[in-house]
Amino acid sequence: TITSGGVLQAKYGISFPNGSPTASTLNAYEEGDWLNPHISNLASGGLTEQSYGYVSARYIKIGKIVTVWFSMGSITKNTGWSGGDVLYIQGLPFAVESSSYIPGAVNLYNILLTGFYGQQAWINTGVSNVAMRILLQGTGTGSVALTAGKVTNGAEISIQMTYKSV
Numbered sequence: 001t002i003t004s005g006g007v008l009q010a011k012y013g014i015s016f017p018n019g020s021p022t023a024s025t026l027n028a029y030e031e032g033d034w035l036n037p038h039i040s041n042l043a044s045g046g047l048t049e050q051s052y053g054y055v056s057a058r059y060i061k062i063g064k065i066v067t068v069w070f071s072m073g074s075i076t077k078n079t080g081w082s083g084g085d086v087l088y089i090q091g092l093p094f095a096v097e098s099s100s101y102i103p104g105a106v107n108l109y110n111i112l113l114t115g116f117y118g119q120q121a122w123i124n125t126g127v128s129n130v131a132m133r134i135l136l137q138g139t140g141t142g143s144v145a146l147t148a149g150k151v152t153n154g155a156e157i158s159i160q161m162t163y164k165s166v
Helices: none
Strands: 029-033 038-040 054-062 065-075 088-090 102-111 116-123 131-138 143-145 151-164
Touching: 102 131, 131 151
Parallel strands: none
Antiparallel strands: 029 054, 038 088, 054 065, 065 151, 088 131, 102 116, 102 151, 116 131, 131 143
């Protein structure tokens, strides 16, 4: 049905090509706040979390494709963490379908990047299908995970990523 305002309303989705519902039927759209994102030092979230001044996290899900935007700032380094603890961003809004590494864009501020020339966000589904970690591209060393030792007080992390959900 098309409403008087010109909006198409399809109770069971839109099928491409037109016909019976199949895997090609667009039948889900959702957007909203990504609730309870946090940074912890284990993919399981079992140890202490970083404290922060603000967090903003949103998502759009079309079918099984999810795009997330995450920004956390004024991070206070947790004294209970060792410098080698890998940082994980927990609580993705939807579980990830694939067990492979999925790239995204990341912006880091007040993060010590000496010896690194690039950074990339990756969903690390090998440990948890709702956590991601940030990999840093080293000069001749390959990629290594962002660790607590590289975070300084006042740090900010922003990520944009698209992945396929379960």
